Amino acid sequence: MPQISSEQKAFFEQEGYLIVKGLFSQQEIDEIKEEYRKLWLEMVAEGEIAQDKARPVESLYPRLSNHHRVNDVAARYMLDERTRGVVEQLIGEEALVIQTVYYFKAPGGRGLPLHQDNYDIGVTPGTTYTAWVSLEHSTKENGGLFLVPGSHRFELAVPVPIEGDEYHFPHTISIPDGYKTISLETEPGDVVYFTGNTYHGSHKNQTRHSFRQSFVTHYAASSVERITLNHNMLVNSKGERVRRRLNPTPKAVATQGDITTWRKIYFPEKGKIH
Incomplete structure (x- = not known):
């Protein structure tokens, strides 16, 4: 298990994110990508993925959520002690898996x-934590991450409408005065960690031939007391299902009206739960 230095922990606490370089080998990266390629082929063959003529390429490659429940390789990397171990060192307690994407x-x-990830996940008290495993050389050009350093200190913000067709959903959150976004560049095997209150997003993939694949695991601290129903499939380090009480009023429900409304806004892909 990698050991986080005091400087790295202090950086995470100050900025709300941390990049750990080279946590996974190229062989491991190739294994993850190959396993999801197989899952993707099966879903296409079974008609679970269908092409939309309006978005002929993008529609063929939707995000795949929670396949750790049916796939051993996905489950193994979800439970990997390196990604989970870093989270636990950063937060000082056991980390429970919420979901994979x-x-x-x-x-x-x-x-x-x-x-902000915790806007709809509704972890309380506290927030969520993310381990974003880079499977490609990720840049602004091919759709890499961007975030707002220090924004993890803010409460959950109400999204506002935006125009244009650059993003998957037409809402964003406003950046407070004195803060700005930065774009992250990562190599295969790097892992980006950030909190569920950290303002973050990803750029459009502007390339013609390059994918920007990533494997993401969301966590909650074991001290979590409540979480929304859609995300109450928590898993401990042994792979055992654990439960917490239902949070019936996450920020998304409180500000968007009801669960149906906010699911359409944040997860518009045919009502799938991600």
């Missing part, structure tokens, strides 16, 4: 506007 980020794929 795999992004292909195909050429031309839209980005994600600034958002």
